[in-house]
Each structure stands twice: as structure tokens, then as C-alpha cells.
Amino acid sequence: MPDIDQTAESILHLVPLPAFADNYIWLLHDDAGQAIVVDPGDAAVVERALAERQLQLRAILLTHHHHDHIGGVAELLDRHAVPVHAPVDDRIAGATVRVSDGESIELTSPQARFEVLAIPGHTLSHVAYVGDGLLLCGDTLFSLGCGRLFEGTAAQMLASLDRLSRLPAATRVCAGHEYTEANGRFAHTVEPDNPHLQARLREVAGLRARQLPTLPSSLADELACNPFLRVDADPVADWCRRQHGGAGDRVARFAALRTAKDAFR
Numbered sequence: 499m500p501d502i503d504q505t506a507e508s509i510l511h512l513v514p515l516p517a518f519a520d521n522y523i524w525l526l527h528d529d530a531g532q533a534i535v536v537d538p539g540d541a542a543v544v545e546r547a548l549a550e551r552q553l554q555l556r557a558i559l560l561t562h563h564h565h566d567h568i569g570g571v572a573e574l575l576d577r578h579a580v581p582v583h584a585p586v587d588d589r590i591a592g593a594t595v596r597v598s599d600g601e602s603i604e605l606t607s608p609q610a611r612f613e614v615l616a617i618p619g620h621t622l623s624h625v626a627y628v629g630d631g632l633l634l635c636g637d638t639l640f641s642l643g644c645g646r647l648f649e650g651t652a653a654q655m656l657a658s659l660d661r662l663s664r665l666p667a668a669t670r671v672c673a674g675h676e677y678t679e680a681n682g683r684f685a686h687t688v689e690p691d692n693p694h695l696q697a698r699l700r701e702v703a704g705l706r707a708r709q710l711p712t713l714p715s716s717l718a719d720e721l722a723c724n725p726f727l728r729v730d731a732d733p734v735a736d737w738c739r740r741q742h743g744g745a746g747d748r749v750a751r752f753a754a755l756r757t758a759k760d761a762f763r
């Protein structure tokens with residue numbers, strides 16, 4: 499008999515679990531019911547999803563120390579003896595496997611392999627997990643936007659986004675928040691004539707009208723639409739120059755965008 503189980507088990511299903519006002523906890527599971535969660539800020543949300551789908555939690559991955567991303571870990575560990583992968587940071591309690599840039603994580607159940615990328619900027623110890631065609635990027639890259647600079651510099655954040663930009667274009671971007679509509683309003687002020695952005699905004703409006711997630715997006719879409727990945731594109735560079743009246747390298751352009759977005763309402 500052909501070993502269909504093995505094929506079935508190697509497929510990872512991806513489910514964004516809405517939590518709090520606008521967070522997503524990412525749930526990945528195979529057809530054998532083995533699951534991983536990324537950034538479980540709320541344990542109850544995870545427990546409900548596991549129960550509904552009859553899944554067994556096998557691992558937790560954390561991108562950064564903010565409470566809305568790690569707040570459910572202690573409670574989940576009370577009920578599930580699973581490894582907790584997290585960057586090296588004292589502010590993340592309960593981590594059992596510390597990960598750093600360039601390392602990879604091998605999971606057997608569900609079968610998955612993730613590469614760890616250090617992407618400082620939103621926080622200094624922020625990491626992304628890349629594997630199975632997915633980018634789990636926490637609060638660094640959002641659809642049509644990027645994270646605020648709470649700890650890092652504009653240069654650090656831009657370097658992190660540059661790294662993410664070099665992943666395969668088909669990579670599915672699994673960000674930590676549903677910020678796409680608000681990000682899109684800002685992006686449209688920067689590049690009102692970008693047809694890719696216009697199409698994405700129509701798609702986003704349709705999804706949100708039905709209360710559906712706008713994520714995952716594709717990296718190709720972000721490269722075509724997200725101003726924070728487009729500081730080298732002429733219309734974005736021109737906009738940054740108008741904001742800042744002239745000079746500036748690409749870090750200055752990125753910083754001008756980030757500052758303008760911080761003030762944008």
C-alpha cells in the first residue's frame with residue numbers, strides 16, 4: 499500500500515487565530531493533529547483552537563518579548579509539556595530553547611524546519627522564523643507596513659526588512675497584527691498611483707468587510723505595495739525627499755517614512 503499518511507502528515511496547515519483587538523496567533527498543524535503555535539499571547543484562544551480541531555500542541559515559537567506575543571506561554575505550559583523556542587532575552591520567561599541568527603529548528607511532529615533570522619528594530623532581540631514557505635515575522639514586517647521602532651534604530655530596522663525582502667517572492671508573510679487597513683491608508687498617501695497598491699487596497703477592503711484576515715500576504719505583494727520595502731522605488735524616494743526637503747540616503751528615507759507613519763492618523 500502506498501504510504502499516504504506520510505504525505506498527508508507533511509502538509510502544514512496554517513491558521514491565523516485572532517486574539518485581543520488585532521493580534522494573530524499563528525497555528526500550524528499537520529493532518530495527524532500535531533500543532534505548533536507562534537506568539538501565543540492568549541492561552542485561551544489557543545486552547546479553544548486546539549480543542550475545536552482536536553489538535554495536540556507540540557511546540558511554541560516566540561518572535562519577541564512583548565506581552566501580547568508571549569502572555570499565554572506560562573498557562574499553556576501548565577497543560578502542555580512542549581519546547582518553547584525564543585530569542586535570547588531575559589524578558590522572555592519560560593523559554594526552553596534559545597535561538598539565534600542562522601540556527602535552524604527541526605521539529606519531527608509536526609514535521610517542520612525553521613531557520614531563525616535575527617531582525618532587530620521593533621525590539622533588539624526580535625527574530626523571525628522562516629520555513630515551509632512561511633515567514634513568521636512578529637511585529638517587524640506587517641502587510642503594507644512595519645513595526646514601530648521601540649528599541650532599534652531606523653538603520654537596524656531597514657537592514658532587517660532588507661533581509662526579509664530577499665526571501666523567495668512566494669513566501670507567505672505571517673505577521674503579528676491585523677494592521678493592514680490602517681497601514682494601507684498611509685501607504686496610499688505615499689504612493690497613490692501605485693496600481694499594485696490600489697488592487698491590494700480593494701482586496702483588503704473586501705476581506706475586512708467580511709471580517710476575514712488580510713494575512714498571510716505574499717512577499718511579492720509586499721515588495722510591490724509596502725512603502726517600507728520600497729525606499730528605493732522612485733515614487734517612494736520622491737515622497738521622502740518632499741517630506742524631508744532634499745538630502746538623505748535610504749536609511750534617512752526609511753526614517754522619514756517611519757516618523758510620518760507614527761504621526762499619521
Ligand code: ZN
Pocket residue numbers: 562564567620637
Ligand atoms: Zn511587539
Ligand code: FE
Pocket residue numbers: 564566567637674675
Ligand atoms: Fe504585537
